[in-house]
Structures are given as C-alpha cells and as structure tokens.
Amino acid sequence: MNSVVTRTWSAVLFDLDGTILDSAPGIIAALTDTFKFLGLPVPSRDEFMAYIGPPLLASLQERAGLPADKAQEALEIYRRDFRRDGAFNSAVFPGVIGLFESLRDAGVPLAIATSKPEDQARAILDHFELTDYFTTIAGASESDARTSKAHVVGHALAQLTAQGADVSQAVLVGDRIYDVEGAAAHDVPTIIVEWGYGSPEEAKGAIATVYSADRLRELLLG
Incomplete structure (x- = not known):
C-alpha cells in the first residue's frame, strides 16, 4: 500500500x-420549501443531492440559475427553514x-x-x-x-x-x-x-x- x-x-x-x-432528508426538505416559497420549479431529489456539499450560495447561482441577489434571498429563507425543521433531521x-x-x-x-x-x-x-x-x-x-x-x-x-x-x-x-x-x-x-x-x-x-x-x-x- x-x-x-x-x-x-x-x-x-x-x-x-x-x-x-x-x-440529506433535512436539507432537501428545506430546499424544497425554499423553492416553493419563491415560486421556483422544484428540482428532483437526485438533482437536489448535488446541492449538498458545496457552498449553497454558489449552488443556487450555478445550478438554479439565480442572480446574486435572488440567490442571497433564497439562502436566507433556506437557513430560516432549515434551523426550524431540518437541522436535526x-x-x-x-x-x-x-x-x-x-x-x-x-x-x-x-x-x-x-x-x-x-x-x-x-x-x-x-x-x-x-x-x-x-x-x-x-x-x-x-x-x-x-x-x-x-x-x-x-x-x-x-x-x-x-x-x-x-x-x-x-x-x-x-x-x-x-x-x-x-x-x-x-x-x-x-x-x-x-x-x-x-x-x-x-x-x-x-x-x-x-x-x-x-x-x-x-x-x-x-
């Protein structure tokens, strides 16, 4: 070796x-809530898996195609939702x-x-x-x-x-x-x-x- x-x-x-x-369960649930709240198309579970790991702000811009201000808004919504329901899931x-x-x-x-x-x-x-x-x-x-x-x-x-x-x-x-x-x-x-x-x-x-x-x-x- x-x-x-x-x-x-x-x-x-x-x-x-x-x-x-x-x-993944808690992260995907919070991301789903965030996309729904913003009226965005909700990716599949497999697509959401790619969001887990890299900095989320970058993923929201690169994968979801959000402009910087909208991605920042989505990140803040996600963090509030995740802290409330998903952090310990x-x-x-x-x-x-x-x-x-x-x-x-x-x-x-x-x-x-x-x-x-x-x-x-x-x-x-x-x-x-x-x-x-x-x-x-x-x-x-x-x-x-x-x-x-x-x-x-x-x-x-x-x-x-x-x-x-x-x-x-x-x-x-x-x-x-x-x-x-x-x-x-x-x-x-x-x-x-x-x-x-x-x-x-x-x-x-x-x-x-x-x-x-x-x-x-x-x-x-x-």
Missing part, C-alpha cells in the same frame, strides 16, 4: 454532511462514533471543516453529542465572507494551530470533490468515504476511497 496513505497523521479534519451525518453514519473514540484515545486532534454556517454546525454536533470529540469546529461565516471549502479548511488549520495541534501531517476526510479541492489548496490530502453523496469521479484527486468506518480507521491509525 502507498506510504502516503499509511503514514501517521498528526490531525484529522472531517467534513460534516455526507461524511459524519446522513443529513439527520442520522450519524454507522461506525463513525467508534472511529472518533479510537482517534481520541490515540491522541489525534480532530476538526470539523464544513460549508455549513459555524454556529449551525456546532448546534447539530451538540444535538448528536459529538462536539466533545473535536478540538475545533470550523464552518462558513454567517456573513458569507468565508464560504469556499478552501477558506473553511484554512480556518480549521489555523484554529488547530492556535490550540497547539501539529497540522504538518493533516488529512481531510470527506465525500465530495469540493473537499478534495478545498484541502488541496492547503496541501492537505483527502480520503473519500463511499457512503457519502459524491460520485466515484469526484474521488479521483483523493489519496484513498474507503467503504466503511473500519477501513477508514485502518488508514488513519494504521
């Missing part, structure tokens, strides 16, 4: 949606909590790097009693000044460093091409989880693809 994959990692960053949580993927416990026992610092707003991500992690596993929780800013995955990964690395963690051998675990590209902007490799929302083509830039939490544990801890 490639030594790049089996080396000792000094810190592990995790995406949230599609990596830790199966959050998720489930933790099998084996993930055991993986976190193993990494914590090994003394590996963990971070969340998500395109969700940071306060929203923290509330969700609190709800599922996952917050204590993480040294830092990094997400998008409410002002949308920090929206891209590269910005979020950079923020997570800076926060880890500020708390004394070694990020010289950091790795990101995610499920979409946006995770791969965002991490690569900081020379951080990515491991893709097959249980997420991405297609096989999105994993081409990753150093590995895993099919189970047990296999991921092997790559992260040896």
Whole structure:
C-alpha cells in the first residue's frame, strides 16, 4: 500500500454532511420549501443531492440559475427553514462514533471543516453529542465572507494551530470533490468515504476511497 496513505497523521479534519451525518432528508426538505416559497420549479431529489456539499450560495447561482441577489434571498429563507425543521433531521453514519473514540484515545486532534454556517454546525454536533470529540469546529461565516471549502479548511488549520495541534501531517476526510479541492489548496490530502453523496469521479484527486468506518480507521491509525 502507498506510504502516503499509511503514514501517521498528526490531525484529522472531517467534513460534516455526507461524511459524519446522513443529513440529506433535512436539507432537501428545506430546499424544497425554499423553492416553493419563491415560486421556483422544484428540482428532483437526485438533482437536489448535488446541492449538498458545496457552498449553497454558489449552488443556487450555478445550478438554479439565480442572480446574486435572488440567490442571497433564497439562502436566507433556506437557513430560516432549515434551523426550524431540518437541522436535526439527520442520522450519524454507522461506525463513525467508534472511529472518533479510537482517534481520541490515540491522541489525534480532530476538526470539523464544513460549508455549513459555524454556529449551525456546532448546534447539530451538540444535538448528536459529538462536539466533545473535536478540538475545533470550523464552518462558513454567517456573513458569507468565508464560504469556499478552501477558506473553511484554512480556518480549521489555523484554529488547530492556535490550540497547539501539529497540522504538518493533516488529512481531510470527506465525500465530495469540493473537499478534495478545498484541502488541496492547503496541501492537505483527502480520503473519500463511499457512503457519502459524491460520485466515484469526484474521488479521483483523493489519496484513498474507503467503504466503511473500519477501513477508514485502518488508514488513519494504521
């Protein structure tokens, strides 16, 4: 096996949606309500799946074809709806909590790097009693000044460093091409989880693809 994959990692960053949580039901329900409220044609479930992972403002512009002001309005409506009804309509993927416990026992610092707003991500992690596993929780800013995955990964690395963690051998675990590209902007490799929302083509830039939490544990801890 490639030594790049089996080396000792000094810190592990995790995406949230599609990596830790199966959050599609709540996200799609809130998106459906948003499109209906704005009188827009409602995409199919499969089409909505492509909205999960990348910054939503960009998806609303690029996929729904909304101008910047209309996309911002849609984002604000979505966030209100999601906070009210969809934020906790998720489930933790099998084996993930055991993986976190193993990494914590090994003394590996963990971070969340998500395109969700940071306060929203923290509330969700609190709800599922996952917050204590993480040294830092990094997400998008409410002002949308920090929206891209590269910005979020950079923020997570800076926060880890500020708390004394070694990020010289950091790795990101995610499920979409946006995770791969965002991490690569900081020379951080990515491991893709097959249980997420991405297609096989999105994993081409990753150093590995895993099919189970047990296999991921092997790559992260040896």
